[in-house]
Amino acid sequence: MNSWRQVLAALANEKLRIVFAELVLEDARRRGVVVPGPKRTKALDQLAAAGLAVREDGWSPNPSIFRVLLEASGGTGRREGIERFLVAGRIDQYPANKRQRHELLGWIAGEAFTPGEELSEKEVNERLGRFTSDHVTLRRYLVDAELLERTRAGSVYSPVTDGSGER
Numbered sequence: 001m002n003s004w005r006q007v008l009a010a011l012a013n014e015k016l017r018i019v020f021a022e023l024v025l026e027d028a029r030r031r032g033v034v035v036p037g038p039k040r041t042k043a044l045d046q047l048a049a050a051g052l053a054v055r056e057d058g059w060s061p062n063p064s065i066f067r068v069l070l071e072a073s074g075g076t077g078r079r080e081g082i083e084r085f086l087v088a089g090r091i092d093q094y095p096a097n098k099r100q101r102h103e104l105l106g107w108i109a110g111e112a113f114t115p116g117e118e119l120s121e122k123e124v125n126e127r128l129g130r131f132t133s134d135h136v137t138l139r140r141y142l143v144d145a146e147l148l149e150r151t152r153a154g155s156v157y158s159p160v161t162d163g164s165g166e167r
Contacts, residue, residue, distance in 0.1 A: 005070065012066035049133040051088045056130065064088055082107050091132045094141070102145055108138070109147040113159035124148070124157045 010016045028034075035043060047053035051065040065088045072087070082104045085093055091108075095101040112127040113119070119127075121139075128135035128142075139157075142148035150157045 005073070008066045008070050012063070012070060014063065017063060017066075045133045048090075048129075051090055051092075054090075054130065055126075062088055089131070091138070101141070105142055105145045105147055109142060109159055113148070115159055115161045117158065119157045120155065121157065 011020070044053060044055075044059055048055060051068075052062055054060050054062045068088045082100075085091060085095055085100075085104050091104075095104060108128070108131050112130070124139055125135045128138045132138050139148065143150065146160050148157055149160050
């Protein structure tokens with residue numbers, strides 16, 4: 001039986017991954033398997049949560065996840081800083097420590113938002129979708145950490161700055 005490392009290494013190789021995907025699709029077509037709309041949406045969310053897919057301008061596979069997992073498990077040393085809480089740039093877990101959580105949230109705010117911009121809730125959710133499939137919780141954490149603020153009506157969000165344009 002093959003080890004999980006061999007499987008990940010094979011899937012990290014683009015040509016092998018494409019051939020495997022073709023086999024999977026061919027088998028599904030032969031068996032008449034179709035994933036309908038609502039189930040497809042849920043499946044895509046689960047793939048995103050696992051780091052296998054990302055939603056930017058539509059859905060895309062995230063092939064780097066295989067290399068990231070191999071490197072993370074290969075004894076390459078302990079991950080430092082916020083990297084301990086991320087897999088392929090997506091939140092794997094939130095830090096329990098408040099200072100570390102604030103550091104992670106500050107990094108996300110810096111990556112997702114530009115000082116001075118105003119965004120709708122939908123725009124905020126789309127940007128936060130790069131980091132997690134649970135954008136509602138992440139948005140709440142950013143507001144609670146005072147890194148993102150919203151109007152009283154709750155319809156517009158802005159990154160919080162310290163007055164000098166800095167977060």
